[in-house]
Amino acid sequence: TNLANKFLRANGITLFKVKDEMDKLLGEADRFALTGVHPQITDDAQRALDWAKSRKLFAKPRPCGLML
Numbered sequence: 514t515n516l517a518n519k520f521l522r523a524n525g526i527t528l529f530k531v532k533d534e535m536d537k538l539l540g541e542a543d544r545f546a547l548t549g550v551h552p553q554i555t556d557d558a559q560r561a562l563d564w565a566k567s568r569k570l571f572a573k574p575r576p577c578g579l580m581l
Contacts, residue, residue, distance in 0.1 A: 521527075554562075
């Protein structure tokens with residue numbers, strides 16, 4: 514653990530307490546929608562998207578009535 518983590522724990526500040534305070538201040542609405550900020554995609558998720566794109570798993574529209 515780092516120094517900041519030790520300080521926060523020593524003063525009784527937890528992630529759950531911070532989340533509860535944010536809910537009180539912002540309400541339980543989507544916190545990202547109001548600010549225009551979106552969470553970054555993780556490296557694993559980006560690799561999965563890249564793999565799917567390279568494998569052409571994103572379906573392309575096909576003409577109606579065409580039986581394949």
